[in-house]
Amino acid sequence: MRNRLIFGIFTLGLGIILFATMRPFFLDKGEQRNNLNSITRTENTGRPLQVQNVQHRNGKIQRINMIKTNHQLVHRLNNSPSIKVINHNKKDKSHYYENEIVVNFKTIPPQEKIDQYLKDIDGSLREKHETVYIFKSNSKTANELEKYFIRNQTVEYAEPHYIFVPNDVNDTYYQSYQWNLPAIGTEQGWNLTRGSKKIKIAVVDTxxxxxxxxxxxRLTTGYNAIDDNNNPDDNNGHGSHVAGIIAADTNNGVGMAGITWYNPIIPVKVMGADGTGGSFYVSKGIRWAVDHGADVINLSLGNYQSCDVLESAIDYAQEKNVVVISAAGNDNTSQRSYPAAYPGVLGVAAVDWDGKRAEFSNFGDYVDVAAPGVEIPSTFSNGEYAALSGTSMAAPHVTALAGLIRSINPKLKNTDVVKIITSSARPVNQNRQSPYYGNGIINNAAALQMAATKNK
Known part of the structure; x- marks a missing residue:
């Protein structure tokens, strides 16, 4: 697959990667590395619960200037002759490939029809999956291609190949160790359930x-939707960070503590090394995850332009009783972001360690809940650890909670899980419904207590 074909879904929370000033994370040359900062809790049984987190034996957290990288990418998109820009307002933009079109046919067309289409558009077929095709023309614009295909009665929809760009986040240095766990009542929730091997969580990402x-x-068999194989290895880092928040091996004396202890992670690769992916591949990855047993799907990605191919995959997941969670976006704007704004999807905003809205977090009526999303430490690619900020980091907190809810009560429908998460959230400033926090900051203990007693 070619990255330039990719419908650039960019990670919403892919922000600057931080290095730690606290010694257990970043030790000066010659210092001894010690296993520090274990958290001790006691269960209802009275048995000590040792959570030994943030104990990376190699003792170093990466520092990468992702803001510079993101700025360079946006500059390239804005100035590329093959890219068109959509100005939603003075601030928020979307992009699409000038000479490409995504077409969904009502039924798979015969080869002679495809050959005729290619001749008419002076182009080539770049990719197909079931009834969805990507065409590229040597001479026609996206608008001309859309007009050509949409008049065909065998076409369900035709739309430009939209590009999702990253949302930059300005961060300070890392200041505390996994402050995010106690902020949402994680340890109290563990007294009710730590998860189940029967409930699978898909991370559709890099x-x-x-x-x-x-x-x-913690990983089970995954899928690479870009290369159409079973090797979803991460060559970017974002997906590994998201997965670690949900399921880093807890109480193993190494690295981080994930929110779930036992739930398997289904890794699905839909974005490449540069963090971009296409709607075709994201849709394909979502459908694969659903068909291979995912109970919950995390989508830490998005853009301001809705597209039919992605929405149809979201609908498919919800029809199959899957809970779908997505990041709200990081541009401090009320512009609706997708897939978070699709009906039934839990849109997640970000808060800091004081429970205040992260300055970058998007807002609006599509925000359902909020979760920690500032300076969140987690696993990263190449066996490393990193701290990132963004709603991409907030979303997996909610995804993990959804997995725990389905673990304690597997009979719940996806709509039940969504209702429990929103109704148990802790309101901010006594405001039950807020454009900045939705129904409030998630509360694991309250949600799991509610789930345990529902329909019993």
């Missing part, structure tokens, strides 16, 4: 580091 010491035991 893939996952398959050999990471804090993730490898």
């Amino acid at each position: 893939g996952v580091d398959l050999d990471h010491p804090d993730l490898a035991r």
Whole structure:
């Protein structure tokens, strides 16, 4: 597959990667590395619960200037002759490939029809999956291609090949160790359930580091939608970070503590090394995850332009009783972001360690809940650890909670899970419905208590 074909879904929370000033994370040359900062809790049984987190034996957290990288990418898109820009307002933009079109046929067309289409558009067929095709023309614009295909009665829809760009986040240095866990009542929730091996969580992203010491035991068979194989290894880092928040091996004396202890992670790679992916591949990845047993799907990606191919995959997941969670976006704007704004999807905003709205977090009526999303430490690619900020980091907190809810009460429908998460959230400033926090900040303990007693 070619990255330039990719419908650039960019990670909404792909922000600057931070290095730690606290010694257990970033030790000066010659310092001794010690296993520090274990958290001790006591269960209802009285048995001590040791959560030894943030104990990376190699003792170093990466520092990568993702803001510079993102600025360079946006500049390239804005100035490329093959890219068209959509100005939603003075601030928020979307992009699409000038000479490409995504077409969904009502039924798979015969080869002679495809040959005729290619002749008419002076182009080529770049990719297909079931009834969805990507065509590229040597001479026609996206608008001309859309007009050509949409008049065909065998076409369900035709739309430009939209590009999703990253949302930049300005961060300070890392200041605390996994403050995010107690902020949402994680440990209290563990007294009710730590998860179940029967409830699977799909991370549809850049893939996952398959050999990471804090993730490898939690992974099940995955899928690479770009290369159409079973090797969803992460060559970017974003997907590994998202997966670690949900399921980094807990209480193993290494690295981070994930929110779930037992739920398998299905790694699905739909974005490449540069963090971009196409609607075709994202849709394909979502459908694959659903068909291979995902109970919950995390989508830490999005853009301001809705597209039919992605929405149809979201609808498919919801029809199959899957809970879908998505990040709200990081541009401090009320412009609706997709897939978070699609009906039934839990849209997640970000808060900091004081429970205040992260300054970058998007807002609006599509925000359902909020979760920690500032300076969140987690696993990264190549066996490393990193701290990132963004709603991409907030979303997997909610995804993990959904997995725990389905673990404690597997009979719940996806709509029941969504209702429990929103109704148990802790309101901010006594405001039950807010454009900045939705129904409030998630509360694991309250949600799991509610789930445990529902319909029993």
